[in-house]
Every structure is written in structure tokens, then in C-alpha cells.
Amino acid sequence: MPSRFTKMHGIGNDFAIVDWREDAPRVPNAARVAALADRHTGVGFDQLISIEPARDPSCAFYYGIWNADGSPSGQCGNGVRCVAAWLYRDGAIERDTDVRLESPSGPVTVRVLDEGTVVVDMGEPNFDPAAIPLDMPRHATHTVHLEGEDVSFGAVSMGNPHAVLFVDDIADPRVDRLGPVLTTHAVFPKGANVGFAQRVGPDRIRLRVHERGAGWTRACGTGACAAAAVAQSLGLAAPVVQVDLPGGTLTIEWHGPGHTLWMTGPAAFVFEGEV
CATH class of the missing domain: 3.10.310.10 (Diaminopimelate Epimerase; Chain A, domain 1)
Incomplete structure (x- = not known):
């Protein structure tokens, strides 16, 4: 049929x-x-x-x-x-x-x-390692050894698992190398969507995401939510953030623990x- x-x-x-x-x-x-x-x-x-x-x-x-x-x-x-x-x-x-x-x-x-x-x-973003799931104790950031270097990331569940790495430039070739490796790293039993975030200011983030099961995508809505949530948890972002992805911009609003996160976009x- x-x-x-x-x-x-x-x-x-x-x-x-x-x-x-x-x-x-x-x-x-x-x-x-x-x-x-x-x-x-x-x-x-x-x-x-x-x-x-x-x-x-x-x-x-x-x-x-x-x-x-x-x-x-x-x-x-x-x-x-x-x-x-x-x-x-x-x-x-x-x-x-x-x-x-x-x-x-x-x-x-x-x-x-x-x-x-x-x-x-x-x-509400969930930072509990069991909910992500992530086989590491709960901390603000986590570190693993990848491709000959120590790599630090924040981790959160937005209904699916996310790792968020803050970098100076999302165009750095290092991003292309690390994304696929961290997506399938053993610390994520079910894999992870890996976001590379470049902080432009307290209300703006540039982002690229390597999605589990899909690879590099032009946009990832839950990835934008995860990047904003991790940034705010580390004191790097305001409650309302514009997240610029290769395909366009999303507006993310989160007022911290105890509140749900809102995403607006086309x-x-x-x-x-x-x-």
C-alpha cells in the first residue's frame, strides 16, 4: 500500500x-x-x-x-x-x-x-546522570579523554541525552573530529547528542550539534535547549537566550530549577x- x-x-x-x-x-x-x-x-x-x-x-x-x-x-x-x-x-x-x-x-x-x-x-532540564543516562557521578561538568586530550562537557536530558561543550569557535576542525567520538562514548550507554557551543554573550550562543543516529544536522531543537540550560547552570547565560544554529535561530527561555523550559521557533x- x-x-x-x-x-x-x-x-x-x-x-x-x-x-x-x-x-x-x-x-x-x-x-x-x-x-x-x-x-x-x-x-x-x-x-x-x-x-x-x-x-x-x-x-x-x-x-x-x-x-x-x-x-x-x-x-x-x-x-x-x-x-x-x-x-x-x-x-x-x-x-x-x-x-x-x-x-x-x-x-x-x-x-x-x-x-x-x-x-x-x-x-524542566534534568541533570541527573541516571536520567540522561550518563555513567558518571553528578557534577557541573564532566571530563573524558578523547583523541589524545581531556575534554570537558556539561550533560543534561531534554527527553533525550545531551553533552554540551563550550568552545572558542564552532568552526574549529577539532569540533568535526570530537563530535562523532563523544556521541558513541561508553559513558553514554544510549549514545548522546553532542553540542558545541560558542558563547557570544549572555543572551546569544552559536551552536553545532552532532546527533546520535543522524550525524551533523543543520539544527537540533533539544540541542539548543540543552546548550541554554547548561550555559545557565554554569552562570554563562541569561534566562532568555537566542541560539544560532546553521539552519537558523531559536529562542530559549528558562528561569532555572523548578521551572520548565520554553522554546520558540519556526x-x-x-x-x-x-x-
Whole structure:
């Protein structure tokens, strides 16, 4: 049977959105996802995202996430904005209204401001090593030996695991070398998304992210949230931060422990297709 999909992106982080609201819950074949994600012989995307009936009765819909290599993901900040925009265009949710959606990592609240801008309550950043998961004791920063040098990073869960390294210049060739190595380091039992952050000022960060299961992406919503949260935890950032990624800019607002983190950014439709 042919399957319809919608190609979307959030500041360059791109997705194939599939509507499974009328289907029984399913898990796609990993090899099939990887084949479709191929940018030369398939559709081409960073993640496949399904929209399904909610499992949690307090939520309007559920969305599933699979990386380009077919592995499942717990959360995707750019992806959830695209899900909200898709549901709004479909008439399933209304503008300027808080809607609770269910992700693989739990509920999130979204609000569509206009056709291309969505605000998401990403929950409270979790620095507990067991929640990330990270096989190291809890500290503000952690150090591992990589490629002949000691590398320090902050670690946090935004529904998926993140390491954040502050560097003088995100264009440093060292970044290209260290990203893939730390993504699969043994201290992260489930792998990690690795963000390289360049602090421009208390309210601005430049960021590149190497995502587990997808590699270098033009944008990573949860990565932007993680970078802002780690920066604030180290006293390097204000409560509201602009995070500049290769694909565009996200606004992150977090007022510290006990508060949820909010992300605001665009969601764009590219094309409809059938496979």
C-alpha cells in the first residue's frame, strides 16, 4: 500500500511526517526508515515522525520519532514544532491555544502562534546522570579523554541525552573530529547528542550539534535547549537566550530549577509525497 508523507523542516532540521491516526500502533522497520532517509535514493530526512492517537488520555495526540538510521528517539524539539504546525494546518488544533501532545519521553505543551511559529514547553532540564543516562557521578561538568586530550562537557536530558561543550569557535576542525567520538562514548550507554557551543554573550550562543543516529544536522531543537540550560547552570547565560544554529535561530527561555523550559521557533512545510 502507498503511504503519504509531508516533508517539513524546523530551521533546516528536516522530517518526513506520516499520519497514522487511523492505524494501530506500530514500529517501522529500521532498515526501511534508513532507506527512506537516504538523501540520494530515498526521501531524505533527519527523522521520521508519526502522528498517532494518544496513549495518555490527557493528551490530544501522540508522536513517534525515528532517527535517520532507524533507531528510535525520545524527543525532537524541531520535530514537535512541525507536528504542531501540521496538526494546525489539518484543523486538528487551534491557534493561540495550549495543546498537550504525547512524545515517547512524555507530555509536552505546544502553542501555535501563527502558521509558521510554534512555542513548546520542553519540560524542566534534568541533570541527573541516571536520567540522561550518563555513567558518571553528578557534577557541573564532566571530563573524558578523547583523541589524545581531556575534554570537558556539561550533560543534561531534554527527553533525550545531551553533552554540551563550550568552545572558542564552532568552526574549529577539532569540533568535526570530537563530535562523532563523544556521541558513541561508553559513558553514554544510549549514545548522546553532542553540542558545541560558542558563547557570544549572555543572551546569544552559536551552536553545532552532532546527533546520535543522524550525524551533523543543520539544527537540533533539544540541542539548543540543552546548550541554554547548561550555559545557565554554569552562570554563562541569561534566562532568555537566542541560539544560532546553521539552519537558523531559536529562542530559549528558562528561569532555572523548578521551572520548565520554553522554546520558540519556526516550522515550515516543504512538499507532500507518496512512497
